[in-house]
Amino acid sequence: MPSKSATKKAKPDKPGLSEEILLGLYINIVKTRTTDERLRKLFRQGRFAGTYFSAVGQEATTVGPTYGLRKDDIIAPSHREIGAAITKGIPLEKIFAQVYARSNSPDKGKSHPCHYGDRELGVIHPSSTVASQAVIGTGCAMGFQIQKKDNVVLAFFGEGGTSRGGWHEALNFAGIHKLPIVYICQNNLWAESVPSTKQAGIENFSDRAKAYGFPGETIDGNDLVLVHKRAYEAVRRARAGEGPTLIECRTYRWYGHSEIDPADYRSPDEIEYWKKQDPVVRHEKLLMDLGILTVEKRAAMVEDIDQEIDAAIKICEAAKYVEPEEAYNDVYSEAFPVRRNDNIDV
Amino acid sequence: MKKTSYIEAITETLFEEMERDERVFLIGEDIGVYGGVFKATKGLLDRFGPERVIDSPISEVYIAGGSVGAAMVGMKPVPEIQFADFITPAMDQLIQQAAKMRYRTGGQWTCPMTVRVCCGGDVGGGLYHSQINEQWFFSQPGLIVVMPATPYDAKGLLRSAIRGDDPVIYFEHKRLYRWIKEDLPEEDFTVPIGKAAVRKEGSDLTILSYGLMYHRSLQAAESLDKKGISAEVIDLRTLRPWDMETIMESVKKTSRALLVQEGSKTGGVMAEISATITEEVFDYLDAPITRVCGIDVPAIPFAPPMEHFFLPNADKIVTAATRLMEY
Ligand SMILES: Cc1ncc(C[n+]2csc(CCOP(=O)(O)OP(=O)(O)O)c2C)c(N)n1
Ligand SMILES: [Mg+2]
Numbered sequence: 001m002p003s004k005s006a007t008k009k010a011k012p013d014k015p016g017l018s019e020e021i022l023l024g025l026y027i028n029i030v031k032t033r034t035t036d037e038r039l040r041k042l043f044r045q046g047r048f049a050g051t052y053f054s055a056v057g058q059e060a061t062t063v064g065p066t067y068g069l070r071k072d073d074i075i076a077p078s079h080r081e082i083g084a085a086i087t088k089g090i091p092l093e094k095i096f097a098q099v100y101a102r103s104n105s106p107d108k109g110k111s112h113p114c115h116y117g118d119r120e121l122g123v124i125h126p127s128s129t130v131a132s133q134a135v136i137g138t139g140c141a142m143g144f145q146i147q148k149k150d151n152v153v154l155a156f157f158g159e160g161g162t163s164r165g166g167w168h169e170a171l172n173f174a175g176i177h178k179l180p181i182v183y184i185c186q187n188n189l190w191a192e193s194v195p196s197t198k199q200a201g202i203e204n205f206s207d208r209a210k211a212y213g214f215p216g217e218t219i220d221g222n223d224l225v226l227v228h229k230r231a232y233e234a235v236r237r238a239r240a241g242e243g244p245t246l247i248e249c250r251t252y253r254w255y256g257h258s259e260i261d262p263a264d265y266r267s268p269d270e271i272e273y274w275k276k277q278d279p280v281v282r283h284e285k286l287l288m289d290l291g292i293l294t295v296e297k298r299a300a301m302v303e304d305i306d307q308e309i310d311a312a313i314k315i316c317e318a319a320k321y322v323e324p325e326e327a328y329n330d331v332y333s334e335a336f337p338v339r340r341n342d343n344i345d346v
Numbered sequence: 347m348k349k350t351s352y353i354e355a356i357t358e359t360l361f362e363e364m365e366r367d368e369r370v371f372l373i374g375e376d377i378g379v380y381g382g383v384f385k386a387t388k389g390l391l392d393r394f395g396p397e398r399v400i401d402s403p404i405s406e407v408y409i410a411g412g413s414v415g416a417a418m419v420g421m422k423p424v425p426e427i428q429f430a431d432f433i434t435p436a437m438d439q440l441i442q443q444a445a446k447m448r449y450r451t452g453g454q455w456t457c458p459m460t461v462r463v464c465c466g467g468d469v470g471g472g473l474y475h476s477q478i479n480e481q482w483f484f485s486q487p488g489l490i491v492v493m494p495a496t497p498y499d500a501k502g503l504l505r506s507a508i509r510g511d512d513p514v515i516y517f518e519h520k521r522l523y524r525w526i527k528e529d530l531p532e533e534d535f536t537v538p539i540g541k542a543a544v545r546k547e548g549s550d551l552t553i554l555s556y557g558l559m560y561h562r563s564l565q566a567a568e569s570l571d572k573k574g575i576s577a578e579v580i581d582l583r584t585l586r587p588w589d590m591e592t593i594m595e596s597v598k599k600t601s602r603a604l605l606v607q608e609g610s611k612t613g614g615v616m617a618e619i620s621a622t623i624t625e626e627v628f629d630y631l632d633a634p635i636t637r638v639c640g641i642d643v644p645a646i647p648f649a650p651p652m653e654h655f656f657l658p659n660a661d662k663i664v665t666a667a668t669r670l671m672e673y
Contacts, residue, residue, distance in 0.1 A: 074419070076415075105452070106451070106452055106454065107450055107451055107452040107454075108452035108453070109452075110449055110450050110451075110452060111450040111451075115450065117451055117454065117455070118454070119451070119454035119455055124418070124451075124455060125450055125451040125452075125454070125455065127442050127443060127446065127450065129438060129442045129443075132411065132438065132439070132442060132443060135407060135408060135411030135412065135414075135415070135439060135443075136411050136412070136414045136415035136418065136439075136443055137415060138408070138411075138412055138415060139408075139411060139412035139413060139414055139415020139416045139417075139418070140415040140416065140418055140419045141415070142412050142415065142416050143415060143416035143417075143418070143419035143420065143421045144419060145397075146371055146397050146398065146416070146421060147419070147420070147421070151419075165407060165435065166407035166408065166411060166435075166438065166439070169403075169405035169407045169408040169411075170407075170408055170411065170412070172403060172405065172408075173402070173403065173405060173408045173412060176403065329453070330448050330449050330451075330452060330453040331448065331449055331487055331488055332448070332488070332490070332512050333448075333456070333458075333510070333511035333512050335510065335511070335512070335539075336490070336512065336539075336540065336587055338487065339587065339590070343625075
């Protein structure tokens with residue numbers, strides 16, 4: 001299952017990435033993991049409404065591709081991309097504000113706990129319709145192409161999302177026009193309760209790229225270095241006008257589809273196997289072996305992140321909800337105020 | 347002044363807006379080399395090239411959703427849906443993305459775009475080339491919905507739509523494409539979105555309609571005049587947000603409302619307007635609100651007598667108006 005392209009030489013410079021990048025990747029994946037685990041806890045404590053989609057176990061698939069993008073590149077995420085949001089630079093305070101739906105949340109409390117976005121940072125606040133952002137992300141890439149700009153779009157979705165018609169229409173179009181986009185499929189083997197074998201009659205979802213005339217590959221999605229390198233190369237190609245790439249990252253979500261899902265459709269053995277493939281531990285081990293990371297350095301880093309999280313939670317729990325009437329805002333441009341239901345307003 | 351047909355008004359406007367603003371581009375099926383199945387985009391490919399006049403694969407989801415994305419990075423897309431009948435795959439993108447983009451992002455991302463949709467019956471198009479489904483979009487907050495009835499409005503509303511900051515569903519009625527010609531001013535004019543037009547003043551009843559049905563209503567009003575019934579005829583033009591003020595003022599004046607709509611009756615635009623009239627100006631009414639609509643069947647049937655049977659026309663409107671006056 002892991003790609004044949006995984007590097008084999010056992011030298012200290014094995015990853016072929018600078019220390020700065022290796023550490024940068026590490027900080028982002030640890031931040032993502034720590035934030036995600038904290039959010040799960042907060043949800044179970046009833047501290048915010050709705051539900052929560054944990055991405056624990058599959059962080060390398062979002063952190064890896066996002067790391068190193070330009071600020072004006074665009075992320076078109078789905079529902080499990082907290083790692084992309086954090087790595088693109090959305091501050092933790094905004095992440096928590098989104099989850100808490102308070103007045104400081106980027107979407108002003110409108111959407112969903114996991115719909116992180118920020119226009120300044122080029123992150124599209126997703127919708128819940130799976131893989132739809134692959135469609136509009138392709139449209140962003142079309143826009144960049146018409147504008148003759150060299151910005152790139154990174155579109156994320158699960159393997160389940162690739163069964164939707166719009167996904168195929170988008171990739172087909174991207175292939176015709178060689179659009180500057182990289183499609184990242186996070187194949188975590190399950191779409192809610194449905195296994196990937198019931199999602200498609202092919203083994204490698206990346207094979208679908210062939211039908212659309214551009215390269216696709218299936219890689220070990222828990223190898224942060226590998227994911228980053230393959231995505232980085234795809235981004236380079238996209239930016240150079242060489243067209244799209246589909247990268248299928250094999251990975252696994254440790255917990256339920258959302259926090260209200262016990263996920264008892266999966267075997268304990270399967271979960272056990274994948275927990276041993278922990279992308280954070282694997283990257284950490286690499287850095288320790290290379291002597292880039294020490295136990296002390298790691299402890300200090302984790303402490304910093306914990307403090308940042310604590311501060312963010314404090315701000316968000318103290319923040320007010322938006323006024324209910326603000327439900328009327330942001331429907332249209334200012335030219336078209338919404339007609340109010342005045343007769344029932346109390 | 348220049349005699350211009352409804353479809354020429356559309357083509358000219360696309361030319362002008364693309365000249366005026368390089369962010370404007372077109373995408374749709376057969377719109378480039380072929381110039382559109384009705385020739386609405388004729389000549390545009392030659393003038394603006396394949397990057398701004400994109401012949402798309404048969405992919406309505408992408409035509410809509412790709413336009414949303416392009417708009418988000420600063421383009422001004424004018425996608426074409428060849429027939430309203432084929433807009434259904436695009437619904438997901440129009441309803442879940444276009445209509446909600448501003449809302450779900452707290453105003454950060456927007457997608458100003460103008461979706462041209464060719465719609466309507468009375469052309470022998472059959473079950474799958476005559477549909478008019480504006481009510482689906484009419485009921486969706488976040489979208490603007492317009493349907494011009496005249497060349498002047500076709501031009502003025504298209505300009506307003508393209509120059510605006512919101513997603514607009516622009517319904518163009520194929521029966522009107524080459525039927526009506528009108529002298530249009532050469533200078534740059536727009537028709538404001540959200541404003542109805544009182545086309546003929548009257549005192550006995552208000553006939554409200556839009557699109558092809560506006561012309562049927564006007565024809566009916568002329569017959570009614572001869573019978574001594576003075577009908578005020580209003581063309582709604584914008585369906586969402588519709589012009590409540592103009593309609594209520596007219597109904598207050600005439601005390602009778604006849605609402606005419608081409609599509610099926612149940613759940614249509616006129617159902618909503620009827621409910622609002624009773625909420626707002628019930629005390630002024632001298633008779634129940636009356637609707638003349640298409641019948642409640644899945645779409646306009648093909649056989650000419652059945653198509654005729656489906657569609658409201660001047661005779662049906664005159665009959666309904668006469669009964670309304672007798673109430
Ligand atoms: C169009 C659509 N259909 C159904 C759903 C309900 N739903 C939400 S997530 C999900 C599973 C998605 O699986 P996958 O794409 O593999 O992503 P994952 O959750 O595994 O990350 C489903 C069925 C939805 N959100 N959108
Ligand atoms: Mg999945």
